[in-house]
Amino acid sequence: MKRTQSDRWAALAAVVRELYGEGVVPLHRPVFEGNERRYLVDCIDSNFVSSVGAQVAEFEQRVAAFTGSRHAIATVNGTAALHVALQLAGVGRGDEVLSQALTFVATCNALSYCGAHPVFVDVDRDTLGMSPGALRRFLALHAERRDGGCWNRASGRRIAACVPMHTFGIPVRIAEIAEVCAEWGIVLVEDAAESLGSYAGTRHTGTFGRLSTLSFNGNKVITTGGGGMILTDDDALAKRAKHLTTTAKVPHPYEFVHDEVGYNYRLPNLNAALGCAQMELLEPMLAIKAEVAQRYREFCARSGMRFAGPLPGDTANFWLNAVVLDSPEDREDLLEYTNALGIMTRPIWRLMPRLAMYQGCQHDGLENSYWLEARVVNLPSSVPEGAFARLRA
Numbered sequence: 001m002k003r004t005q006s007d008r009w010a011a012l013a014a015v016v017r018e019l020y021g022e023g024v025v026p027l028h029r030p031v032f033e034g035n036e037r038r039y040l041v042d043c044i045d046s047n048f049v050s051s052v053g054a055q056v057a058e059f060e061q062r063v064a065a066f067t068g069s070r071h072a073i074a075t076v077n078g079t080a081a082l083h084v085a086l087q088l089a090g091v092g093r094g095d096e097v098l099s100q101a102l103t104f105v106a107t108c109n110a111l112s113y114c115g116a117h118p119v120f121v122d123v124d125r126d127t128l129g130m131s132p133g134a135l136r137r138f139l140a141l142h143a144e145r146r147d148g149g150c151w152n153r154a155s156g157r158r159i160a161a162c163v164p165m166h167t168f169g170i171p172v173r174i175a176e177i178a179e180v181c182a183e184w185g186i187v188l189v190e191d192a193a194e195s196l197g198s199y200a201g202t203r204h205t206g207t208f209g210r211l212s213t214l215s216f217n218g219n220k221v222i223t224t225g226g227g228g229m230i231l232t233d234d235d236a237l238a239k240r241a242k243h244l245t246t247t248a249k250v251p252h253p254y255e256f257v258h259d260e261v262g263y264n265y266r267l268p269n270l271n272a273a274l275g276c277a278q279m280e281l282l283e284p285m286l287a288i289k290a291e292v293a294q295r296y297r298e299f300c301a302r303s304g305m306r307f308a309g310p311l312p313g314d315t316a317n318f319w320l321n322a323v324v325l326d327s328p329e330d331r332e333d334l335l336e337y338t339n340a341l342g343i344m345t346r347p348i349w350r351l352m353p354r355l356a357m358y359q360g361c362q363h364d365g366l367e368n369s370y371w372l373e374a375r376v377v378n379l380p381s382s383v384p385e386g387a388f389a390r391l392r393a
Ligand SMILES: *Cc1c(COP(=O)(O)O)cnc(C)c1O
Pocket: 077, 078, 079, 080, 103, 104, 106, 107, 165, 191, 193, 194, 215, 216, 217, 227, 228
């Protein structure tokens, strides 16, 4: 097959080899180079491995302290966290939720669990995330404020919430999105699943929404095997979040009383133990990931490729590094070239309205979303072997 840019792809593969060595290079692998084993064994020895135990509260406190959120409520995964956060934001059956077409499917699935309908507004080409301009235009064109809420004139449905997502850890223009939501009386819920360690200005992502959520799946910046977290500054919502995710059980020494339909979404203590150890590694992990990103950034600058980085003044965690290629042909070509070498590169997600269950959802044309879908490729982004040892030396 004729390569469009074979010299360029070979040079990029050489950078990947310098970072990660020979053999198959995964897109993102977890690292367990801290107290993971010790805390897991402690947890087993304590016999509290499941839904009760001290590690859950410890993990929640560590994440709250790190992000600057008043409360953090651990859940069994990030999708469950989003489901409950949306429910607590007041999203119910027949409502609409504004979100991105360019996201991982979990964002949309969670609002579907609430019986709500997604509506997609376009993203910005620089942040790869929700465009406040597109949001403002959509609302001016289609929405009206009445009865203390915001309504979609075409569908007659209430627009209950807005869920932007910090794509690959690059902060969206969240302060501006928060302003638009406030103007229109729409609750802001941030999907910060990919952005632990990313800051919009000096504020951690996930502290702008009334509620927001994190994920600790195996492929994320840090992992608990599977896990998630709800963040909020609101005392009452935090209490409700804990209640709803723990089967809505009313505290009692022995009676089983549940006062609403709750969920078994609590994070097991074993997973939380892993989380405590991973939180201790987060700072060095972010430093190493920033170095990897810098290598890719320099390569891109030398070879005239666009590296997807944060806006000036923002900080990305560089969970997954991404390049924006010149053409859809380049995307196919780079994916094929690198994967044939055992270097795992991946395209960005297929747009939500192109998936069977979200076809026919209202959207604004999604010009930038389609443009990016055809051009964005993720590069291997793990913490390289031996990087921790070098950092400690
Ligand atoms: C990973 C992820 C989630 C949910 O994560 P799980 O923990 O796997 O349920 C939600 N939204 C986005 C954008 C994600 O990347």
